[in-house]
Amino acid sequence: MDEYEIAVIGGGPAGIMAAIAASQNSSNVILLEKNSSLGRKLLMSGGGRCNITNQKPIKKLLNVYPQKNFLKHSFFTFTNEMLLSIFEDKGLNFIEEDDNRIFPESEKSKDVLNILTDYLDSVVISYNLEVKSIERGFIINDNIKADKVIVATGGITYPQTGCSPDNYFLTSQPVTDIKYGLAPLITKKDLSSIAGITLFDVVVSYKKHKVKGNVLFSHVGLTGPAIINLSNEISEVLTYNLLENEPKLDFEIAIDLCPNLSRDDLHEKFNSDFQLKGKTMLKNYLKMFLTNSFIEFFLNEINLDGELQLSRVNKKSKNRLIENLKRFTFEITDFNKDLAKVTIGGVDLDNINPKTMESTLIPNLYFAGEVLDLHGPTGGYNLKIAFSTGYLAGMSASEK
Secondary structure (H helix, E strand, C coil), rough: CCEEEEEECCCCCHHHHHHHHHHHEEEEEEEEECCCCCCCHHHHHHHHCCCEEEEEEEHHHHCCCCHHHHHHHHHCCCCCHHHHHHHHHHCCCCCHHHHHEEECCCCCCHHHHHHHHCCCCEEEEEECCCCCEEEEECCCCEEEEEEEEECCCCCCCHHCCCCHHHHHHHHCEEEECCCCEEEEHHHHHHHHHHHHCCCEEEEEEEECCCEEEEEEEEECEEHHHHHHHHHHHHHHHHHCCCCCCCCCCCEEHHHHHEEEEEHHHHHHHHHHHHHHHHCCCCCHHHHHHHCCCHHHHHHHHCCCCCCCEHHHCCCCHHHHHHHHHHHHEEHHHHHHHHHHCEEEEECCHHHCCCCCCCCCCCCEEEEEHHHEECCCCCCCCHHHHHHHHHHHHHHHHHHH
């Protein structure tokens, strides 16, 4: 039986960083990976560009997470400056884009992965090894023994990367409900006629939850940053558990197409403009409010004639126009499960020490990354979780 001081299970961002950190204090670390290569999901992140983190000041950064109190210690232990210096020391620089998103200057996720792999030179890496059991005393698959184990097996999204619901049952740690996160939404209505159109800086809402950002129409529904982030809020409200059943969706979301103007503002503006610009056709007038290529679809949906001159729009039609500009609705029938980016839920944080990532139920057992009940919005926030919790777990496990 092969014996190691520390075994890290899972070769994604959290597992790789845990192994790197552990190897700084231990020369007897093994990284167990189910696939034939490391970091498959990392290579897919940011559309292949790798949105490695978000550069907001740390206090503002923490405020975007539902679990900010749990994450605080790991974020201060392994800061963005420390993370980026790992790559800059090897010659890879970074660029900052909108909303403080950080990408490698080369815009290639493989450059990030290659450098991380370079830091694993003292770590034993076992590929094509699926962990099926972890027995007490940390006997893994009946042939590997470890004094300490770090579980970084990820969530359930992108099963082609090796993620599996079975990973939640490798230990006896309690697990919360498992749900889809950062997922596009499938609509009841066929939107293929407007696929590719983007609505900029609108507000999407589900019940009391609101998110501002861009919305992109696809052939099967709605996507884009605002929809992707709203899906987290939706999933958290709904009652379901992917370890037991798929969600059954049938609800409505609304888009405020003019978030900078209230209904009263629109009433006042329309009353004035419809008189001053009476000969202007409605479809042309709406160009000041809507994306041009979206106008025809919008008017058809609310049953108004775009050829109608403003002076001939009656009060009832004007009110319908205002109502739909402020609350244009879509019926949702499902999450686009194949494109869900993260998992909501995971190993219950109530049984994890946030200062070490160690289980409070089983000594010398640590967890990191998406296998935990941790998640954030799109924009580098989830890789930040992976790297910071992975680093903290690795350092904690390797302390003598």
